[in-house]
Amino acid sequence: MTALGLPDTIQACLFDLDGVVTKTAVVHAAAWKETFDAFLRGHDGQRPFDALADYDEYVDGRPRADGVRAFLDSRGIHLPEGTPDDPPDAPTVHGLGNRKNELLLAKIRTQGVEAYDGTLRYLEAVRERGLRTAIVSSSANCRDVLRSIGAEHFFDVRIDGVVAAERRLPGKPHPDTFLAAARDLGVEPAAAAVFEDALAGMDAGRAGRFGYVVGVDRVGQKDALYAHGADTVVQDLAELGGKE
Numbered sequence: 001m002t003a004l005g006l007p008d009t010i011q012a013c014l015f016d017l018d019g020v021v022t023k024t025a026v027v028h029a030a031a032w033k034e035t036f037d038a039f040l041r042g043h044d045g046q047r048p049f050d051a052l053a054d055y056d057e058y059v060d061g062r063p064r065a066d067g068v069r070a071f072l073d074s075r076g077i078h079l080p081e082g083t084p085d086d087p088p089d090a091p092t093v094h095g096l097g098n099r100k101n102e103l104l105l106a107k108i109r110t111q112g113v114e115a116y117d118g119t120l121r122y123l124e125a126v127r128e129r130g131l132r133t134a135i136v137s138s139s140a141n142c143r144d145v146l147r148s149i150g151a152e153h154f155f156d157v158r159i160d161g162v163v164a165a166e167r168r169l170p171g172k173p174h175p176d177t178f179l180a181a182a183r184d185l186g187v188e189p190a191a192a193a194v195f196e197d198a199l200a201g202m203d204a205g206r207a208g209r210f211g212y213v214v215g216v217d218r219v220g221q222k223d224a225l226y227a228h229g230a231d232t233v234v235q236d237l238a239e240l241g242g243k244e
Contacts (some may be wrong), residue, residue, distance in 0.1 A: 004126060005232075005240030010211055012141065014059065014181050015119075016195040017137035020199035020216050020237075022145060025115040028057045031104040035096060047077060056221060061198030063138045063161060063171035064097035084165075105141070115149040118238030123154045125241070132156050134181035138164070138171045154215075157184040158209075172200040174207030182210075195237065196225050202228035214240070 002008050009234030019025035029051040036049035043076030049071070058074055065081075072079060072093075082092025088099035126133060134157035135142060142160035146152040159169075159181045168219075169176040175189075182192045193212040194205035199221070205213035206229030215233040225233045234240060 002129075003241050004122075004129065006193050007212055009191060010131070010193045012132040012134065012182060012185045012187045012193070014134045014136050014178050014192055014194050014210075015123075015192075016196045016198065016201050016216075017135055017139060017142055017145065017160075019218050020059075020195050021115060021119050021123075021135070021151065022149060023116060023219060024145065025060070025197065026059075027107050028104060028112065031100050031107060032059055032067070034103050035100040039096060040075075043075075043077065046077075052219065054201055056219075056224070060197070061138060061172045061200035061204075063164070064100060064140075065093050066171050068093045068096045068100075093142075101140070107121070108141075108145075113145055113148045115151060117235065118236040120151065120154075122237035122240060123151070127154065132185045132187065133223055134159060136177050136181045137161065138177075141163075157181050159184070164243055172198065173203035173207065175204045175210075178204055178208050178210065181207075197225075198230045199224055200232055 015021055018028055027193050031054060033049045033051045040046040050238045054071060058071040062102060080092045082090055082094040084094050086092050086095040086098060088102045133155050135155045140161035159177045164171060164177055169180055178194055179189060182189050188196060189208050190211045192210050193214060194210045195214045195216060196202055196205060197216040197218055202225055213229055215230030217225055217233050217235050222233045
């Protein structure tokens, strides 16, 4: 293993955004809960959205519309797809997703965005050692979030919700966005490491046969991260080495 805590065959690092680089996973969970709880109140017998279990299982790491579908399917509820331009109050898959995004952006505006210092130090170390880097996120707000924390310069490649839609790449747990990042960086998947906190991201890393998959455990789901394909699990990337 290198000083970065990675196999010496690794040439590139692919980082998720929410929960790995930024402390926004909890904000996403809160926005999802507010969205789904308001919706579920109109359906008799439905329990509220669980911001831990339901979030981890159905929406974390997935594109918004995929998260809506997965959660509603788990409750036996089916909605029309609608279109990406649906207003936030539309009773459609995209309408619910847009409502969540509206709430998320409002929370970010009022609460701000924080980065994980350990991740920023690790990114500096990765770059100093000549490894290439990519940010891989299902968020359509990825670029704005990176700019808000002054971290856009850390990444050679950005594959986010906007790019995925343009290229018609299926989101996590499919490996396509990570594979696209590796391809854009000019490395084989076996020479790239994936850094993820979401179970769907673990599944994507395993499905893509990447050289190393690092699970970042921010919420006490170490066993689940291993079960979904992590090669190692840390609570903070500073544990891997790099910079003190």
